[in-house]
Structures are given as structure tokens and as C-alpha cells.
Amino acid sequence: MNIPFPTLLEKAIQLVNSEKSNQTVLFEITKLLQQEVAHYNWVGFYALDKPNAMLRLGPYSGLPTEHTEIPVGKGVCGQVALSLKSKIVQDVRKEENYISCSIDVKSEIVIPIIKNGEFVAEIDIDSNTPSPFTADDEEFLVRLCLALADRF
Numbered sequence: 001m002n003i004p005f006p007t008l009l010e011k012a013i014q015l016v017n018s019e020k021s022n023q024t025v026l027f028e029i030t031k032l033l034q035q036e037v038a039h040y041n042w043v044g045f046y047a048l049d050k051p052n053a054m055l056r057l058g059p060y061s062g063l064p065t066e067h068t069e070i071p072v073g074k075g076v077c078g079q080v081a082l083s084l085k086s087k088i089v090q091d092v093r094k095e096e097n098y099i100s101c102s103i104d105v106k107s108e109i110v111i112p113i114i115k116n117g118e119f120v121a122e123i124d125i126d127s128n129t130p131s132p133f134t135a136d137d138e139e140f141l142v143r144l145c146l147a148l149a150d151r152f
């Protein structure tokens with residue numbers, strides 16, 4: 001059974017507040033989420049490379065992906081970089097602007113990370129379960145992204 005989101009958020013915030021480096025903290029958060037939430041199969045961060053309008057893959061946990069850079073506007077990740085709004089795709093087959101990382105992935109959630117009023121990065125979570133995401137996932141991840149924005 002998954003640990004409750006408030007407990008998971010507390011653990012993640014402890015990492016954010018630790019003395020560890022930004023990359024270590026971000027990686028350990030991806031690992032924590034991927035290990036503790038059964039429907040989170042791939043968890044990673046993409047950071048904005050503003051001059052090149054590109055998202056670049058940062059720390060992640062899960063299978064390696066060939067999509068280490070994604071143009072702003074492309075795929076679910078690229079859409080969020082433009083809209084600056086969270087996006088839940090419960091069935092990736094129904095998403096026209098989608099970049100597939102693995103045929104096992106059924107659904108995806110992406111939450112923007114805003115620092116000093118500007119979009120700097122996003123957290124991307126792939127699930128091998130169809131339609132697994134609820135308002136609780138979104139609320140948890142929005143809170144997490146608020147808490148960790150200064151690590152970008």
C-alpha cells in the first residue's frame with residue numbers, strides 16, 4: 001500500500017531542507033516517489049533551457065529514456081512548458097501531442113515548477129496503470145513543486 005501523500009510530502013521536504021546538493025536532492029525525490037507510489041513508474045525532472053526553447057532531462061528514476069531534450073511545445077512536457085498549467089493524461093493513446101518513452105506507459109502527469117514567477121522546470125510522471133491519477137496526486141505534486149522550486 002502507498003504511504004499517504006502528506007507523509008510523503010514531509011519526507012520530500014526534509015530532503016529539500018537538507019544540506020545535500022540540488023542534483024542529489026532532486027534525484028532522491030524522484031527515487032522516493034517512484035519507490036513509494038505504486039502507480040509512479042517513471043519520475044523525472046525536465047529543466048527549461050530558455051535561450052534554446054528546450055526542456056532538458058535532469059535527475060530521474062525509472063528506465064532510461066532517449067528523450068533527454070524536448071522542444072518547448074512538443075509532447076505533454078512541452079505543452080506544460082507553454083501553458084504553465086498542470087496536465088493529466090489518463091490515456092496516452094488519446095493524446096495527439098504525445099512523445100512515447102515506452103509502450104508500457106498508459107498515463108502521465110506533468111506539473112510546472114515556477115520560481116520567482118517564472119517557469120523553470122517541471123516534474124513528469126509516467127504510469128503503467130491506466131487512469132490512475134486523482135486530484136490528490138495533483139495536489140501533492142503541486143505542493144511538492146512549490147517546496148522544491150528553489151532547488152532549480
Ligand code: SME
Pocket residue numbers: 042044065067070074075076077078097098099100101108124126
Ligand atoms: N511523454 C512525454 C515525454 C517524456 S517521457 O514521458 C519521459 C511527453 O509526451 O512529453
